[in-house]
Amino acid sequence: MIDQSTICAISSSPGTGAIAVIRLSGSEAISITDKVFQSPKKGKKLVAQKPNTMHFGQIVFKDEVVDEVVVCLFLEPHSFTGENIVEISCHGSTFIQQKILEILVENGARLALPGEFTQRAFLNGKMDLSQAEAVADVIASSNAASHKLALNQMRGGFSKEINELRSQLLHFTAMVELELDFSEEDVEFADRTELKNLTERIEKLLRKLKNSFQLGNAIKNGIPVAIIGETNVGKSTLLNALLNEDKAIVSDIHGTTRDVIEDVVNIHGTAFRFFDTAGIRETEDQIENLGIERTYSKLEQATAVLLVVDTNNPYPIVFGRINKIRERVTNGQTLIIVANKIDTGQRETIQELELLDLTDDEKMVFIAAKNKDNLDELIDLMIHSVNIEAASQEDIIVTNARHYEILKNAHEAILRVLQGLENGITGDFLAQDIRECLHYLGEITGEISTHEVLGHIFKNFCIGK
Template sequence: MIPSLLSKDTIVALATASGHGAIAIIRLSGPQAISIVQGVFKGKNLQQQPSHTLHFGTIRDEERILDEVVVSLFKAPASYTKEDVVEVSCHGSPYITEQLLKLFLQKGARLAEPGEFTKRAFLNGQFDLAQAEAVADLIASDSALTHQVAMKQMRGGFSQEIKALRAQLIHFASMIELELDFSEEDVEFADRTALRKLISQLQRLITDLLQSFEMGNVLKNGVPTVIAGKPNAGKSTLLNALLNEEKAIVSEIPGTTRDVIEDEALLGGIRFRFIDTAGLRETLDTVEAIGVARTKEQLKKAALVLYLFDLSSTTPTQLQEELAALEMPQVPYLLLANKKDLATPAQIREFSGMENVVFLSAGTKEGMEDLKHTLLEQVHDNEAMTGDRTIVTNLRHYQSLQQTSDTLAEVQQGLDNGLTGDWLAADIRRCLFFLGQITGEITTDDLLDNIFTKFCIGK
């Protein structure tokens, strides 16, 4: 709990989406939450009811009935914010919700700021800052994997790893601080060999977390999947087939696509960001040349490349020459043998022995299910996506981990150079500071405002 940041106000907000709906929920939290609702509620005396109970009645402004409601009662500390919380479920009319909110404001509540309910939960010790941020990620999750990662972090998986790292450093920091108290006696309470070993272990763990950030970005923003190939290979047709809509213009004229076209699709709970690109060829057309240059830039940023070629007019030798000319970085790729419906059995056999080849016809959608299955296999083959590994998805966490890693390197260098305990202790305290920023053991008002103002009002 951080008393200086806590507010004794009772806050109120609409907790469900605005607009018409069957049900709307208005949430209040704070010391007067129960008494404010009780003052306008016709039904049981809420202040005499146990926590975690539901009560039917009416909300009245003087004698005028505004709505029939169900009141959910959560008494401190057994609530989301660890304060008294009341949730009023009413009919989902914007007029009704507006009237109820105005009534609660008149009775002494104030409108909640964005994320203030979760901010109070953090300040009251319900969970740490990393878990609080995971609440926002959970609300924003739009695939099975982003949901899985956010749920794990909200339940403390990432926090436990950070706290374990911090606890080990605190032990050594306290031993070195103890040495300073006995500096005249020239004693060592902190085993320098054990400290070196600990730093190496911590660096390995932090490096693993830092490397997971790239995967975390993929999970949050979608797997960037570039569709590349020669003009008229069928790239735009494939994009339309993957999206099940006419997103890109399809024409028999080579070079129709001159810019990057991008859209997203969910496949098996994973969000893919498909990027259709200009056909790869030498051209004197200025605009098309710009498109080809952008294609090459997209290939460098891709997590997966789908290289499309016309099965009916391409030989294995020509395909190898095309791939060699790409100068593609070390990015996983699939070879898509398109226009299977126009190819002869002999042409199909020529490519049957090659690895990573998927046969399809984007125009007729033959083989599209095989392609989707292969795409999912490519993603699931990555251990970070399927294992129990902690994945960093938050830029703030990444920056703090990077600062911790840099400072640990300074501690290691200090040990190598025989620095005295006071200098080592200072560097270790900096490590503790950076790790503490992740979980909220070290915070500032500005940091909290920056985090919680990004939440929706009512959460």
């Protein structure tokens, strides 16, 4: 599967800059560079230089100097791809970048495909498939939390967990399959009690990894936060305050927001995906009712729900609205009651809200969204309520949709193993389910893969990585 040709690409950000980096990888990377590189020290060839060294010189083509460059050498197998790598640092002119690429191609290299450098690193055993996928996540990370998760995965934290599961299962499936060779003697090489204990531990871990995807996906793409409430309680004003821009139309007219307004903002290193929804009220307007239906849909999808209430309203009305939304909030969701307009609100309503009994999954904050009063307090509640702390270096959080689908299949297979052990089924059926679980776990790390799977994964990488 490994292409032996030497590839080249611009590995720095596209466009004009102070410096650009052009990377080559392959057995001929150094010799091809030697054809176009001239050192101030005459006769000093790159092929004779030590690895991990830098050399100043010029790129020359047809006796014409293209640019002054610095060349870095990394020799196989001690490089990112496991092959010889040359990195040429040139000036960031787009003309110079493209000209050097043309010269390298003319001298025997070819342009790299998207993700081909990382794919070669995987094929040459420098990293497994889950680590390779994490490279793309590190590049695409837009906040501190997603960066931490991707970096942990790239370092092999997730792979280590999966490999430990596979090694434990492999031992037992070997014992179970050995029994099949001695089926006439009616012997058991695999201790069923020990196998059941191991299977229960693996089932618990697979379930934990699978369930972590909800948090991991939210951290990666933005924690979904639904802003809901009646009309004219200040939902759009709150959204504008959180985004620090006039994203939503603010008006005293009821029913101004008829559809869901969505935007993502990075707050203290965490990405939040806010949904400003249509105000909840009784109306005969068909279009507004469609918007209200979408409000309830977004409420179900949200990790945190900001229920905005107007403290200008009498407490019984506010309390009734809170209880109605409480019925729709499910386990695992955090309900933050945002008591708005405290600068003009009724004192009795505010005092009654301060005495309201809250569950462990409920929080309350008093704000004036128009003046941004106590907005920092609300932000602190959001950050602490979505359990970002769970994404520590020690925890394994699944962020990749492909891994999630595989873990679901592996979990179903291990549940069949547990059921088979409880029902006392024969070793041949047990071995089949264990092998199926092993197969799925191997798909995550790339021990079991196909051209189609690899092509789908690496085509989404940027060129030059």
